[in-house]
Amino acid sequence: MTPSYWLDLYTSETWNEFLAAGADVTGFRERRWKTVQKIKPGDILLCYLTGVGRWIGILEVVGSPFKDKKPIWKVSEFPARIPVKLIGKLDPAFGVPVVEMRDKLSVFQNLKSPHAWTGHFRGSPYKWKQQDGEAVVAAVKDAEAHPVERPFDPAKLRKVPPILKTAKGASVTIPEDEEKEAETLPDEPAPTVVAEGTAHNEIQWLLLKLGGDMGLDVWVAKNDRSRGYKGQPISSAKRLLNSLPVQFDEATTRTIQLIDVLWLKGNSIQAAFEIESTTSIFSGLLRMSDLITMQPNLKIPLYILAPGERRAKVLIEVNRPTFARLSPPMSEMCRFISFEELRTQLEAAEKLVQFLKPQFLDAFSESCAIEDA
Numbered sequence: 001m002t003p004s005y006w007l008d009l010y011t012s013e014t015w016n017e018f019l020a021a022g023a024d025v026t027g028f029r030e031r032r033w034k035t036v037q038k039i040k041p042g043d044i045l046l047c048y049l050t051g052v053g054r055w056i057g058i059l060e061v062v063g064s065p066f067k068d069k070k071p072i073w074k075v076s077e078f079p080a081r082i083p084v085k086l087i088g089k090l091d092p093a094f095g096v097p098v099v100e101m102r103d104k105l106s107v108f109q110n111l112k113s114p115h116a117w118t119g120h121f122r123g124s125p126y127k128w129k130q131q132d133g134e135a136v137v138a139a140v141k142d143a144e145a146h147p148v149e150r151p152f153d154p155a156k157l158r159k160v161p162p163i164l165k166t167a168k169g170a171s172v173t174i175p176e177d178e179e180k181e182a183e184t185l186p187d188e189p190a191p192t193v194v195a196e197g198t199a200h201n202e203i204q205w206l207l208l209k210l211g212g213d214m215g216l217d218v219w220v221a222k223n224d225r226s227r228g229y230k231g232q233p234i235s236s237a238k239r240l241l242n243s244l245p246v247q248f249d250e251a252t253t254r255t256i257q258l259i260d261v262l263w264l265k266g267n268s269i270q271a272a273f274e275i276e277s278t279t280s281i282f283s284g285l286l287r288m289s290d291l292i293t294m295q296p297n298l299k300i301p302l303y304i305l306a307p308g309e310r311r312a313k314v315l316i317e318v319n320r321p322t323f324a325r326l327s328p329p330m331s332e333m334c335r336f337i338s339f340e341e342l343r344t345q346l347e348a349a350e351k352l353v354q355f356l357k358p359q360f361l362d363a364f365s366e367s368c369a370i371e372d373a
Helices: 012-020 030-036 116-121 130-145 196-213 250-257 283-294 308-318 339-348 350-355 358-363
Strands: 005-010 025-028 044-049 054-061 080-089 126-128 217-220 261-265 268-275 302-306 334-338
Touching: 005 012, 005 116, 005 130, 012 044, 025 030, 030 080, 044 130, 054 130, 080 130, 126 130, 196 217, 196 261, 196 268, 196 339, 196 350, 250 283, 268 283, 268 358, 283 302, 302 308, 302 339, 308 334, 308 339, 334 339, 334 358, 339 350
Parallel strands: 005 044, 268 302, 302 334
Antiparallel strands: 005 126, 025 080, 044 054, 054 080, 217 261, 261 268
16 A cells, blocks of 8 residues: 655654654644544654754654653653654764755745745645655655765754744744843854944855855945955945836835845846844844735745844744734744855855756755644
């Protein structure tokens, strides 16, 4: 009988606890029990590591679902359980990035927004199409036989605030008061003291240079054109436009003009970037929100960039109820890139930059959706 394929989400913590407990029982939340009961012996679970977006294992179901609260995981009981056998395992550093499979998986096809595929990774178990499941199994098996190390920022594996359910079933996060948000988050290093103007200008310059080097036209917010970085005025950036293509209404155009950096190809916007390094309100998120609201069918990849130590705060803000109620939700439209990761990736790709495409960012950017793992 042909097996069914199911998504099984793990955090770094829950994956290690699963392995430490013998890797013979996986579990899900109580509210998933109805779906868990549909999983049969012989079915295959596709293990996906949240935070870094990589496939790290394959499990074969070897028995019927059951309920149990024997301690395995610290974060939750996950009482809806299934007996399994580990038939494929990858260290996270050698895991298969899901974005590298965009041409093989149907979840990347016919998207309503560029990052809408992240909606398929919000909760588990989730049944996958047979051809998609087979493709993931083949990719994991190939990665076991021919390991390729793909280093990543360990900060991506740190805990993020748990999602909460609204009365209507929407998934959101509720930030704590501003005084608490300003404190250093648990298990995070103290924030690096960097002059905001310097950090903001540096990242802005790097994005403009990258876009120009890839052969794209670039745009920088008009109120930033008088700034500079290391003696280079931002207004001198290669392929910098003095005006935007006329294709939107006046309100949309005014919003777009204030976005920190845009990449364009002809009249088409290829990507939009907001750079956030302050400790207060993320004004850039409000511009992104306005853009999503005014142009809900606009298929522009959106990116939020911030220092690595502010990652958790960015995810909290993007998943606020205000932004979660947008259509599509902001978390499906935006991806996160840390300043440190951008610097590292640009240094590594320096000699190949002219051959890169905007999709280059998806390999190291991070989903802003907080998965219910």
